[in-house]
Amino acid sequence: MEADTPRIEEYLESIYKLQQEQHPVSTSRLAEHLKLSPPSVSEMVKKLASKELVSHTEKGVCLTEEGKSIAKKVIRRHRLSERLLTDILGFKWDEVHDEACRLEHAISPEMEDRIAESLGNPKTCPHGHPIPDKDGILIKEKVKPLSELKASDKGIIVSVFEEDPKMLQYLASLGLIPDVCVRVEEVAPFGGPLIVCVSGSRYALGREVASMIKVK
Amino acid sequence: MEADTPRIEEYLESIYKLQQEQHPVSTSRLAEHLKLSPPSVSEMVKKLASKELVSHTEKGVCLTEEGKSIAKKVIRRHRLSERLLTDILGFKWDEVHDEACRLEHAISPEMEDRIAESLGNPKTCPHGHPIPDKDGILIKEKVKPLSELKASDKGIIVSVFEEDPKMLQYLASLGLIPDVCVRVEEVAPFGGPLIVCVSGSRYALGREVASMIKVK
DNA sequence: CCTAACAATTAGGTATACCTAATAAAATAC
DNA sequence: GTATTTTATTAGGTATACCTAATTGTTAGG
Ligand SMILES: [Mn+2]
Ligand SMILES: [Mn+2]
Ligand SMILES: [Mn+2]
Ligand SMILES: [Mn+2]
Numbered sequence A, B: 001m002e003a004d005t006p007r008i009e010e011y012l013e014s015i016y017k018l019q020q021e022q023h024p025v026s027t028s029r030l031a032e033h034l035k036l037s038p039p040s041v042s043e044m045v046k047k048l049a050s051k052e053l054v055s056h057t058e059k060g061v062c063l064t065e066e067g068k069s070i071a072k073k074v075i076r077r078h079r080l081s082e083r084l085l086t087d088i089l090g091f092k093w094d095e096v097h098d099e100a101c102r103l104e105h106a107i108s109p110e111m112e113d114r115i116a117e118s119l120g121n122p123k124t125c126p127h128g129h130p131i132p133d134k135d136g137i138l139i140k141e142k143v144k145p146l147s148e149l150k151a152s153d154k155g156i157i158v159s160v161f162e163e164d165p166k167m168l169q170y171l172a173s174l175g176l177i178p179d180v181c182v183r184v185e186e187v188a189p190f191g192g193p194l195i196v197c198v199s200g201s202r203y204a205l206g207r208e209v210a211s212m213i214k215v216k
Numbered sequence C: 001c002c003t004a005a006c007a008a009t010t011a012g013g014t015a016t017a018c019c020t021a022a023t024a025a026a027a028t029a030c
Numbered sequence D: 001g002t003a004t005t006t007t008a009t010t011a012g013g014t015a016t017a018c019c020t021a022a023t024t025g026t027t028a029g030g
Helices: A006-018 A027-034 A038-050 A065-088 A097-103 A109-118 A165-173 A207-212 B006-018 B027-034 B038-050 B065-088 B097-103 B109-118 B165-173 B207-212
Strands: A054-057 A060-063 A154-160 A181-187 A194-198 A201-205 A213-215 B054-057 B060-063 B154-160 B181-187 B194-198 B201-205 B213-215
Touching: A006 A027, A006 A038, A006 A060, A006 A065, A027 A038, A027 A060, A038 A054, A060 A065, A065 A097, A065 A109, A065 B109, A109 B065, A165 A207, A194 A207, A201 A207, A207 A213, B006 B027, B006 B038, B006 B060, B006 B065, B027 B038, B027 B060, B038 B054, B060 B065, B065 B097, B065 B109, B165 B207, B194 B207, B201 B207, B207 B213
Parallel strands: none
Antiparallel strands: A054 A060, A154 A181, A154 A213, A181 A194, A194 A201, B054 B060, B154 B181, B154 B213, B181 B194, B194 B201
């Protein structure tokens, strides 16, 4: 149980996130997400495996219990940092990702506690993702992508699975943020756009975009 | 003008602080302060000199204008972080140094601005040291060590030049914090202790301790 | 003036985390 | 079922920032 470096934390965090879309995570996907070359990732994954933080099979990389536990701690710090940035320092939701990605490796368990306390133990980050508690327990709401709704279905936005600032800015400009109610007016066929109604306005959304928005 | 690493920032910050007590800073003092071996520091100083961030003479190391400017930026981020920790997150002044020492390398110029703004552009850190402004201008009050006061002299504590948590806790327990008025009752001869009066109570302070407390 | 102590550097080496180029293995296409 | 593309790994190398041991230089005593 040697000390984890910021880089190890970053890899585990990425693996955790990616395994939500692809279970054993592939080296190439991980490399792409971390913006590193595949050989670099290959090598680091070997190291993570030797530390028993991941298991490495032909299919890809999976977190071990210990790896998952560290990943959740990092994610807790990331999401609490995001909340600090938006709720206390007045950042917009599209400005916080990179900042939080650095802060998450710099804040101590004490600071983590203080942030949580000062914010009244928030349950989610500004993008609607759950903040794991101290014991790594995290409440995942049952959600589906907005893109799966049919015409005249309604849903409440839970979270937005996206970190690109431009996209987040765009979504915010349409009012597509957590806790907002959306109604699907029309679904164009052949993978075409959705026409959605949000707080009185009507917008056309591409399928790709709609699939990032999770509703309940 | 290549990117500065956190380590370079840390060296420049240390050199800046140390040159307040010893003008050209010696390698050994710097090594001691950074808790590194002298050869490591020797080598890094060479690199700093090659980047023209310091000038390296026989007498020791001095910051160049550029080195000083970077150092002040780091110190601004350090002190703003300390204020964030105490004023917003409820830390005590003895708990903030190490935390701020990590945060200072993780916060962006935007976050720096937001912290300053959210706190109403504070002029000093919790220990009373001035926070340089965006342009590196910093208001140094004219102070002298408490240890130089004579019997019956009075002073207002401006700052405490100390980062050891134990010592800071001790000083806070006596009420020896910035903006407090202290009166020297007695100065024991032969480098002996000072008897000081703070908000109605009387304490004996060693010379060493008293010299860390700066008054006006 | 010489020498012990201290300060600084050189020499040689390690760990971490990246890279490109080349190769091997697997999946997909035709 | 072979050819092409994609994926993963090996091989070899770099930069950063640290270390210990040995050496050199400087200062201050005696
Ligand atoms: Mn991250
Ligand atoms: Mn988030
Ligand atoms: Mn620092
Ligand atoms: Mn301070």
